[in-house]
Structure formats: structure tokens, C-alpha cells
Amino acid sequence: MSPAETFSAPHRRFNPLSGAWTLVSPNRAKRPWSGQVEDIPKEVQHSYDANCYLCAGNTRVSGTVNPDYKGPYVFENDHAALTAPNGISQSSGPADPKDLFRGEVANGHCQVICYSEDHSLTMAEMEEEQIQQIITTWIKLHRGYEDSFQVVQLFENKGAINGCSNPHPHGQVWASDHIPTDIQVEHMNQRAYFSKNETPLLLDYVHQELSKQDRLVCVNKDWIALVPYWASWPFEILIAPRTHQAKMQHLSPKMQRTLAALLKRITVKYDNLFKTSFPYSMGWHQAPNKSTSNSAPSDEDAWLLHGHFYPPLLRSSTIKKFMVGYELLAEVQRDMTPEQAAEMLRSCSDIHYTQCSS
């Protein structure tokens, strides 16, 4: 263990991807909680719900009827946050000389990805082959947008407590003609590291974590899942390949299979941690697509494809970490160390709690 990991009193850790620090207060782990406790709906989900606008055969808000699909199903988001140019002139006029009112048009495309026809089936309860089908769908989406949009943001909001508007397992893709803020920051930091060290930042990090071991959650031949040294969320996980891969669409069929296996293990461990369908936001970052203005030849060399899991729970299925006050105004703060969180996740079983006899 490196000396930096022996901190037992308040300390800060630096996130080289985002450039932000996290305040770690291990001494707060036992703080009593008398604030809000979430109401977790205990309803059993069925494989089909007549009122679900994502289930096969049902009618959506737009009037479109979903086909009788099996496996992943992708359709246009009826309430897209990013849309194609609509013909209305959106010129922001001459820029204000001091740049205090900078605005720009944002074009893009938003789609919804139902994971399967089964209204009740989360990733944690899927077979690996079904998760592979989702990965295949993600890759097809990336390929389809490669020439038209700079960034293709895949994500899943899971759990009502986490802002998910429909329990039918689904994710989203928001493709944009610009590089969104957080990806731009990761982009600049990976570029700067690469130009200094001539190796990708995250690949160096992955190799060091593999030897240090104390933040690992699970690992296979191709992939690593860990609670990063600088994690903000209590049980945050970073997924990365063990070899240089800049984009999801470059993954070999074998790496797609081993990724499905890793995602299965992570989501099962998450569900087992508090014996609940674990809420999270999950998403993928990778090298942006080429554009004349914003890319360098070495961008793909500097980037490592990676996934982030940001789960809101802190102590139980009903007590979450509130990112409020100090976190919104000054710096993100956590109450246990990333090493403690990794240890808790590592010791969770790889068999889903609903399938255990005891």
C-alpha cells in the first residue's frame, strides 16, 4: 500500500481525468442519519406491463406503436434534449466583447435503448448473452453516428430514486455536434498527459491499480472494474480495458464477450450490496469522432475507452448520499474511503441474492 493510502483523517484526492479534488472524511462514516429516508417501492415488476410505453406492442406518447420486438430495441426519444437543425436561424449574433453572454446552437440526436422486451429484466438478472446483445447495439449506434456527430454519449439512469422515469430496463444515447463539458475536460487532460508521457493516462492508471490491488472490485483477462482513488460517489466504479482501446466500436468480439461478463459481475455485486435493485447512472466515455476544428492525430492514442458507474446509495437501500451544500458550492465530499468501498463490493457474492436459497 502506498503511503497516500494510509490517510485516516480528512484528506483530499485529485482526479486526473476531471481535474477536480474530492474531500475524504473517513471519520464521518459513523455519523448518524436523521434526514430523508427514501421510499423504495416494493412492487414486483412483471415481464409485461400494459401501461408501459416501452413494452412491445404498446403505444407511445407520439402515437407510434412499438413493434413486437425481442432483445434490444432502439427508437427515437419522443422528448429529445438535442434535435437536428430545425431551419430556424439560431445565430447568436456578434459575440459580446467580454464573452459574458456566450451561447451557441447545439444539434444532436437522442434515442432510447430498451434492453429487452422483458419489462422486469435488469442487467444484473440477464444472461451474459443478453448483455452482449446490448453491447452489440451500443456498437451499432456508435458506428451509425461516427460521421455525423462528434460525441455519442451512452448512459443508463437506473432506479426511480435516481431520476429514471420508467422501470422498464433501458438506456439512452445523446449524440451531439459538439464535445460536452465533462468530456472536453477528460479530453484535454488525457491529451496533456499523453503529450508529456507518451502513454495513455488511464492505461498507466489501470496498470498501477492492478499491482496495488486494494481498490479492485473485479477483474478478468481483458477488463478491470475498480473504485477509483479519487471516487466521488460512495460506490462509484470505473471500468476500463487492460489494453489500449480508444473506442467501443474497435472492440474485438472476444472483448465484447468479456465485457458482458464483467458487467454481469458488477451489477450482481451492486444488487447484493444492499439486497436491492441497485440504482445508478452508468455511461461510457471514449475518443470523440474527428472534426476539423477540434481534433489532433494523437487523440485516439491518448484516450482510453472507459465506463463510469455513479450510484447514489450510501448506507442502505433507502439512504443515499446527498450531493448538496458543500458539494455543490465547494468540493465533492465522501464519508468513507474508496478502499473501504472496494472491499465491501469485492466481498459481495457473484450470485444474485434473489437466486440464493438462504
Place this chain on the structure above:
Amino acid sequence: MSPAETFSAPHRRFNPLSGAWTLVSPNRAKRPWSGQVEDIPKEVQHSYDANCYLCAGNTRVSGTVNPDYKGPYVFENDHAALTAPNGISQSSGPADPKDLFRGEVANGHCQVICYSEDHSLTMAEMEEEQIQQIITTWIKLHRGYEDSFQVVQLFENKGAINGCSNPHPHGQVWASDHIPTDIQVEHMNQRAYFSKNETPLLLDYVHQELSKQDRLVCVNKDWIALVPYWASWPFEILIAPRTHQAKMQHLSPKMQRTLAALLKRITVKYDNLFKTSFPYSMGWHQAPNKSTSNSAPSDEDAWLLHGHFYPPLLRSSTIKKFMVGYELLAEVQRDMTPEQAAEMLRSCSDIHYTQCSS
């Protein structure tokens, strides 16, 4: 109205204080919501609660008995996230050469500020004189820490939905021996602007907003409250003085009085918006205290003292904006324009809804 304000389709706006962009999707304002609806406890709060660890005369977790206080009461946080050096050697050892595991000790001091002895009295329902007493308390705290800590972060988490752990109206102060991430970013951006333009960024901004008018919420001779051009949260408000003030402890008695009047109007309007005790995180930013390593003579010239209100509600007292998925992974997104939000707040009465006969 400047051309940049006529955007009716998705667009992005730049925040010159934080360097981040916000994605604005005015087309999503009418999106139906079938996700989580918050349970708002409708219990009436009484002026004294025997189980409240903040009420006068009651015993806290630490065993300390609160005195029989009147008006604001400040005490040591029993579960401090930042503490004084504890004698344990916290050296992080030789830095890792590639800086992927950067950690540092963080020292500080955390206190709780009860707004008054009355368990039920929020700022919106206080007399202006009572709010003035809170401002006096804030200023005393700033003065007390001036020589010992670099940043003194004042904040209030209001509302159970917003992570507040006790309904007794109170705020907090976390003082630190370092500049936390978000304040460091504001620090650098204000410095850079000042060295280019020789005027403070926020003061230039305030003057432009006063003439544009369409994002103003309320204004008096000394202060302005507005929904910033780049607001992330639906009903976010920025408070700033109309003259150059770098630190709260420099405010004249008159400016303290007019600030109390402004805070009263803002909090009343907030409560009136959805006829509920409006939840928010609120806090103050100002020029950091001097340290040999991290300050320049012009820092106070570049900084403008300002307050941020970040309220989570979106459409009603029970439907909040979830900052999840795309927001956590790519860029903050909002569903109505800041001008629409400002208009809604402006048209709210200055008389608290509980005091109206109709």
C-alpha cells in the same frame, strides 16, 4: 433582448465563472413526468421540539447541552468533515512520478449556525432584523477565521428532499486550509478576466444584466438577484452587490441591511412559487484569505462577493430536476430557459403565501 436570448431550440450557454456549459432544451418544458414524485411531509413544525438536537436546552449527540439561546447560535459540528491537525503523521510520501495518486492532508473547522431558537422559523418567515442577525453572525465567523483558514464556506441545505438532516433552520460553515475545487476555478477565472479587462468579471456581468433586465428576480439599491444566463438548476439564483465588494466582512451596516431585505424577498418568492417551504442549497463565495503560496495582490480586485441558490425543484413541490445520466457524465441540461424561470419568480408576490387571506 440580445440575439443570444432568442434561442428557441436546443442550445448551450457558457458559465464564465465555472468554465462549464449548460445545455438548454426549451422544447422539453412540456415533457410528461412519470418518474419519482417526492413525499413532502406535511407536518406542522412547532417552535420547540423536544427531540431536536438544535433546539435550546436540548442535549446533542456529543452530550453537550445547548444553552438557552435567542437569535443565531453557533456551535462545533459534532460530525465534522474537516478537522484540525490531529498529530497523526499524514504525509503522503514521495509523490508518484506520474501524479495519478495525488493526495493531501486537509485541515479545517466545521460549525453549525442555528438561525434562531425557533424550530419552525425559516428565513422566508423571519423579520428582516432577524435575517440581519444571521448576516452579522456570518461576518463574525469570517473575521474569526481570517488569519487561520484560506476559505470559509458558508452554506445552508434546506429541506429534507435536499439532504437537510434536521428541519430546525440552520446553516453551516466549513473553513479549510486549502481552496476547494469549485472556488479555485472561480478564483482562476475571475483573475484571468481581471488581468485582461481590469474590471471584475461579475461586476461587469451585473451591470449588463441590470440594463438587459429579463433575468432579474429582484433588485434594490445595493444588491441584485437574478437567474444567471448560464443557470444549471431550474430556479437557480445568483446574488451580487452592485458595487465592488470582495468579502462579506467588508460590507457596510447599510449594505448588510439591504442584503437582509433582498434575502427576505428571494426566500418569500421561492416559497410562493410552488406554495411550499422551498428547498435549496444556498452559499456564499468571496475572495480567499491570503496565503503565501496561492494569492496575488490583485485577488480582491478581481473578486466579487456573491451568493448562489441551487434549488432542486422543477415543476411543483414534489417534482424535482434529477441531475443524473447525461448531467453527471457529459453536461448539465435544463428544460426551460433562465429567462422563463426569472419571469416566473419575478411575478411571485413579495408577501408570503401563508400570510395572504385568499
